[in-house]
Amino acid sequence: MKILVIGAGGMLGGQLIQKLATRGTLNESPIAKITRHDVVLPPPPPHSDFPIETIMSDMAAEGQASAAIKDRPDVIFHLAAIVSGEAEADFEKGYRINLDGTRHLLEAIRLQGPDYKPKLIFTSSIAVFGTPFPPAIDDEFLSAPLTSYGTQKAICELLISDYSRRGMLDGISMRMPTVCVRPGKPNKAASGFFSNIIREPLVGLEAVLPVDDSVRHWHASPRAAVNMLIHGAELDTARLGARRAISMPGLSCTVAEQISALIKVAGPAAAKLIRREADPTIQKIVAGWPQNFNTKRAIELGFVADASFEDIIRIHIADQLQGKLN
């Protein structure tokens, strides 16, 4: 079992590789090797009983996709993308990385010939959906993205479904919820505050809340997200039929419910570190985001969401703070 992780340097890629290193197997086969691919040098790999190689290259550059799959990995996790804000700010770069890069990968796989048909797990996004929304987005709701990033993800979903239908690869596009609590420093992503208002107060630091308490959103802990990726890799895709793009289960909750969970887990003092500072730009962006889903298909296929936002906070404390509260 050889595994290639594209976008291995990202948060989810790092946690996925850590988890695979701990398990040592995927789909009941011992892992022989993981190849980490990224455009920048990822952090040092975790300890593992199998070799972990690293390739640095630009998948969107001619020939790089073929080079990345030259030893024919059995499973490919494709997590690489430039984020929504950057794809919106730089039209050409967004299409080059998020669309052409993925297409080069699919073409490189196809051109290996009919005896190579890897499993491909592609992280898509709820950004493939655009307003107006029904109360809960179901499995038959149209993709009408309102960003170039969402457009690029929706196009890759269509390509992966078509290449899979034609037997050139065995793909699944997983529309991930917003990962929360995202570890690391506060960043400028418009969605950053969903994590900031939990992560920072847990270590005694102030966090800014730019939107109203009533804002509702769709979340998954990093641990739940990694488990979904692994479940996607182990899933019998015959169960998917031709519809290879699936909205993943998540937890729908309001900012008020997030804060209430924070108080339950860490006490009222933590919530006092959340400073309300309205930001009309962020409010406008967030108003266009999905709030709730009915992910019947994914649940039937065995994908599992976090049970509560309190659980999401406890997972962050366990995985990022060594189980300790300040």
Place this chain on the structure above:
Amino acid sequence: MKILVIGAGGMLGGQLIQKLATRGTLNESPIAKITRHDVVLPPPPPHSDFPIETIMSDMAAEGQASAAIKDRPDVIFHLAAIVSGEAEADFEKGYRINLDGTRHLLEAIRLQGPDYKPKLIFTSSIAVFGTPFPPAIDDEFLSAPLTSYGTQKAICELLISDYSRRGMLDGISMRMPTVCVRPGKPNKAASGFFSNIIREPLVGLEAVLPVDDSVRHWHASPRAAVNMLIHGAELDTARLGARRAISMPGLSCTVAEQISALIKVAGPAAAKLIRREADPTIQKIVAGWPQNFNTKRAIELGFVADASFEDIIRIHIADQLQGKLN
């Protein structure tokens, strides 16, 4: 008002140019010129009070899209595609013509700079939808194509919506019903029989019906289809919002209803020329096609379907048989 018609050599392109030549105006502006683009030489142009130029080139070849729009047409009708069967048989050609060709056009427009923002009317297809279907496909139903052709059309829709949202062009993707009665000779398209069983008996010739009488499908006459294209070009796209892909209204009827209309218009002898000869391959393809739609948005936007299948037959007799029945 300069107009570019890409795919001008096709049946719909020819009828569109004929109609524009008769009208002499589009969106209340006199037509100064029509440029016909195709990869093969189109038939001689109709008489018109304005010049009709012809460019032959391959839009998917480097630089050809830029050359085709070099005099900055105000309105571009993009009708060119290789058909479903060919895109399925030749994977690379399908993606090259139906996806890359369109993308080159969009990029050529974008690279003209912000002072050029043409209206773009793109003929998409109901092939963007795949089974299982609801009883009628509404405006929020997902695109889950079951052919590479449908995938390519769905991707072009997404691109046109994104380029439009970003102000690079002003596009609309129109998902056309199956055009019926299609003039010309019987061809090998899987959908050909819907037209063959009307067109051939009307001139005293036998036609083969490869499917059951109960098969239901979604039709528009060539005249209705051309009127839709012109309405699309004249529509105020501010009414579309960000969702630039729209299923066009059509007429949903069964093969039995088609035959019943044929008898009403041309008498029982015509229907006797229909020879039933089951074709499992065609039956299987047709079983995956949409049968009925609820095109609320398109109807609100003023797009108009044929009133009955009898009307569709009468339009064929008027436009193709000089109003005369054999």
